[in-house]
Amino acid sequence: xxxxxxxxxxxxxxxxxxxxxxxxxxxxxxxxxxxxxxxxxxxxxxxxxxxxxxxxxxxxxxxxxxxxxxxxxxxxxxxxxxxxxxxxxxxxxxxxxxxxxxxxxxxxxxxxxxxxxxxxxxxxxxxxxxxxxxxxxxxxxxxxxxxxxxxxxxxxxxxxxxxxxxxxxxxxxxxxxxxxxxxxxxxxxxxxxxxxxxxxxxxxxxxxxxxxxxxxxxxxxxxxxxxxxxxxxxxxxxxxxxxxxxxxxxxxxxxxxxxxxxxxxxxxxxxxxxxxxxxxxxxxxxxxxxxxxxxxxxxxxxxxxxxxxxxxxxxxxxxxxxxxxxxxxxxxxxxxxxxxxxxxxxxxxxxxxxxxxxxxxxxxxxxxxxxxxxxxxxxxxxxxxxxxxxxxxxxxxxxxxxxxxxxxxxxxxxxxxxxxxxxxxxxxxxxxxxxxxxxxxxxxxxxxxxxxxxxxxxxxxxxxxxxxxxxxxxxxxx
Numbered sequence: 356x357x358x359x360x361x362x363x364x365x366x367x368x369x370x371x372x373x374x375x376x377x378x379x380x381x382x383x384x385x386x387x388x389x390x391x392x393x394x395x396x397x398x399x400x401x402x403x404x405x406x407x408x409x410x411x412x413x414x415x416x417x418x419x420x421x422x423x424x425x426x427x428x429x430x431x432x433x434x435x436x437x438x439x440x441x442x443x444x445x446x447x448x449x450x451x452x453x454x455x456x457x458x459x460x461x462x463x464x465x466x467x468x469x470x471x472x473x474x475x476x477x478x479x480x481x482x483x484x485x486x487x488x489x490x491x492x493x494x495x496x497x498x499x500x501x502x503x504x505x506x507x508x509x510x511x512x513x514x515x516x517x518x519x520x521x522x523x524x525x526x527x528x529x530x531x532x533x534x535x536x537x538x539x540x541x542x543x544x545x546x547x548x549x550x551x552x553x554x555x556x557x558x559x560x561x562x563x564x565x566x567x568x569x570x571x572x573x574x575x576x577x578x579x580x581x582x583x584x585x586x587x588x589x590x591x592x593x594x595x596x597x598x599x600x601x602x603x604x605x606x607x608x609x610x611x612x613x614x615x616x617x618x619x620x621x622x623x624x625x626x627x628x629x630x631x632x633x634x635x636x637x638x639x640x641x642x643x644x645x646x647x648x649x650x651x652x653x654x655x656x657x658x659x660x661x662x663x664x665x666x667x668x669x670x671x672x673x674x675x676x677x678x679x680x681x682x683x684x685x686x687x688x689x690x691x692x693x694x695x696x697x698x699x700x701x702x703x704x705x706x707x708x709x710x711x712x713x714x715x716x717x718x719x720x721x722x723x724x725x726x727x728x729x730x731x732x733x734x735x736x737x738x739x740x741x742x743x744x745x746x747x748x749x750x751x752x753x754x755x756x757x758x759x760x761x762x763x764x765x766x767x768x769x770x771x772x773x774x775x776x777x778x779x780x781x782x783x784x785x786x787x788x789x790x791x792x793x794x795x796x797x798x799x800x801x802x803x804x805x806x807x808x809x810x811x812x813x814x815x816x817x818x819x820x821x822x823x824x825x826x827x828x829x830x831x832x833x
Contacts, residue, residue, distance in 0.1 A: 375450045382824040385447045387815065388425050390828045392418050395479060401472035415457050420465040421476070422451045428812040431788045433795050433805070435463035466796075470804035477807040480814055481618055481642045487830045489818070493645040494612040495619075497635045497652040498778040499628045502786070502793040504589035504603040504802070511583045511591050511602040517571050524564050531557050588799040592626035600626075603793065604802055607631050608810075609639035609650075610778045616817055617781055617810045618642045622803040628655040632674070633664035640670060649673070651774045659721070659751055666756045673770045676761060688740050693748055695758075702726050702748050706736045710748055722752040785809050 379385060395418075398405040402417040426448060427438045439459040442448045466473065484490065512520075531553050538550050574582040583589040583602060593600040605626055609619040619638035623631070632652065640648045650665065651673040665672045683689035693710065694703045702710035710726040717723070727745040731737055740746045751757070764770065786793065788809065796805050818827055 375446070375454070378446045379450050383447065384429065384815075384819060384824065385426060385451050387819060387824055387827055387831075388422055388429070389451055390831045391480070391483075391815075392422050392425065394831050395476065397421075397472075400475035400479060402469055403472075415455065415461060415465075417465070417469070417472075419452050419455055420457065420462060421473070423448065423457070423462060424466060424473075424808060425811065425815070426451055428788075428808040429815060431790075433789070433808075435459040435466070438462050466804060466808075467801060470800055473804050474807040477811040477814075478642065480811055481616075483831065484616060484618075484814070484818060485642070485644055487822075489614055489616065489821070490611055490618070490643045490645070492611070492613040493643065493647055494649040494651070495609040495636075495639045495643070496612060496774050496778040497607065497609050497632065497639070497650055497656065498774075498782070499605050499607045499631065499655075500782045500786075501592050501594050501601050501626075502603050502606050502789075502806075503601050504583075504586045504794055505792070505797050506583045506585040506589040506602045508591075508602050510585050511581070511589065512570055512574050513581050513591055514574070516591075517567065517574060520567055521564070521571075524560055524567065528557060528560050528564075531560070586797040588624055588797075588802070590624040590626065592624075604799070606782075606806060607635050608778070608781060609635050609642075610781055611643070612651075612773070612777055614817060614821055615777055615780055616814050620806060620810050622799060622806050624799060629658045630661065632656040632658065632661040632672070633668065633670075636665050636670045636672070637668060640668075647671070651770050651777075653771075653774065659753070659757060662760055663753050663756050666760075671763070672760055673764050673767070674760060675764060675771065676757075682741070686739075688736075688746075690748070695750070695754075697755075704728065704734075704736075704740070704746065706734050706740075708734065710746070715752075724750045724752065726750065781813060785813055788812070 397417050402421075404414055405417055407413065423438055423442060427433060427441070432438055432441060436459045439456065439462060442452060442456040534553055535550065538553070570582060570584075574580060579590070581590055589602050589604065591600055591602050592605055605623050605628070607621045607623065607628070608617050610616065611618050619635060619642045621631075621635065621638070625631075632650070636648065636650045639650070647669065649671045654675045654677045657674050657676055662672055662674065680689040688705050692705050695701075696703060699709075700712050704710060708728045708730050710728045713725045713727060715722055715724045725747060726749075727747045728734075729745075731741070731745040734740070794802050794805055796802055822830070
């Protein structure tokens with residue numbers, strides 16, 4: 356093997372470095388993990404057994420197990436069994452834990468039993484980012500993405516899926532009964548064997564029918580008329596892709612506009628984003644400790660009550676309004692073609708006529724005002740306006756808030772282009788780290804813990820890239 360770089364003889368005695376620290380470079384990311392966790396008040400954020408018991412077998416300190424998990428998620432290793440192996444053979448983990456190697460059950464139980472404390476650690480890192488002035492631009496982008504749960508689609512049932520399943524069983528039964536009728540007219544051992552096999556299939560289908568009926572009863576008792584057998588909190592959620600969706604969770608994030616850090620996140624099993632805007636905006640403002648916050652998001656978050664809640668909280672929103680006008684789709688004048696005149700509390704139509712206030716009413720808890728003109732029947736533009744007797748306009752009592760939000764967006768449409776650049780990157784990165792099966796754990800509480808570890812790992816890596824290893828450690832220890 357001349358002219359090649361040669362390794363050492365594996366049977367040759369060698370003198371290894373005297374300490375584990377000699378294997379770890381000064382700019383190794385494990386030193387950031389070590390410094391961050393050592394500076395935490397673990398009992399203050401809610402970890403159990405920070406103080407050792409006076410009797411019994413000694414336990415692992417929570418900081419050791421937390422370091423294992425943060426290191427694992429930072430290096431795309433989420434399984435407790437794989438973390439057990441890494442602790443036994445990975446020099447970086449040996450340095451981080453002092454050559455401790457807990458078994459996989461101890462590692463798994465720590466994540467399961469300390470979910471609230473782990474989520475608090477994720478928030479503590481955001482506090483650190485705020486203290487070192489990484490949130491100088493008080494603007495966040497809010498978005499949601501669908502993550503797969505540990506629940507096969509065949510183990511999730513909705514009304515439509517249950518109906519299709521029962522219809523399939525009934526069709527199969529009808530087919531087998533028809534075959535039995537045909538076999539009754541035949542004789543011989545072959546026919547008897549076929550009858551026996553069909554009887555077994557019919558018995559199996561009847562058992563499936565009974566099981567399906569039992570599941571249907573459970574499904575109808577649930578609030579959203581849906582049931583998942585493996586992960587009871589997972590739900591069938593539609594996606595933007597041309598597919599039937601996924602069985603999983605809807606993860607909401609608020610991402611800092613300057614450094615693309617996830618300042619706030621929440622895991623829900625509600626498929627729609629429409630009711631999430633004000634909740635996530637307030638979480639982001641608290642995390643960033645910002646008096647004035649600007650929030651940008653897509654049209655999936657547009658909801659009148661949510662925009663009003665943000666306005667009342669002093670949060671500036673940029674949310675495009677969905678274009679769902681039936682009149683415009685039919686080629687007639689849309690709502691935006693009617694100009695509101697605030698001083699007169701009336702509308703002006705495209706023909707220049709006045710639509711005056713008529714009455715107010717309650718709809719779905721909202722106070723709506725009605726406007727129309729008495730001259731619609733004689734208007735020459737009526738065919739382009741409405742097929743009814745009058746074109747009626749409805750106005751919410753807080754419509755001015757929605758109009759101001761639309762005006763802001765019209766003045767600064769570049770905000771929507773920035774939105775994609777900011778918020779798509781974190782979701783893509785985290786899903787790439789997760790692999791094909793997104794979550795390892797079940798139920799909303801444990802999935803939220805796992806998502807917090809992913810968010811913490813993502814934010815750690817971002818800040819290390821922004822500041823560098825040594826300056827970040829100095830900021831943690833300051």
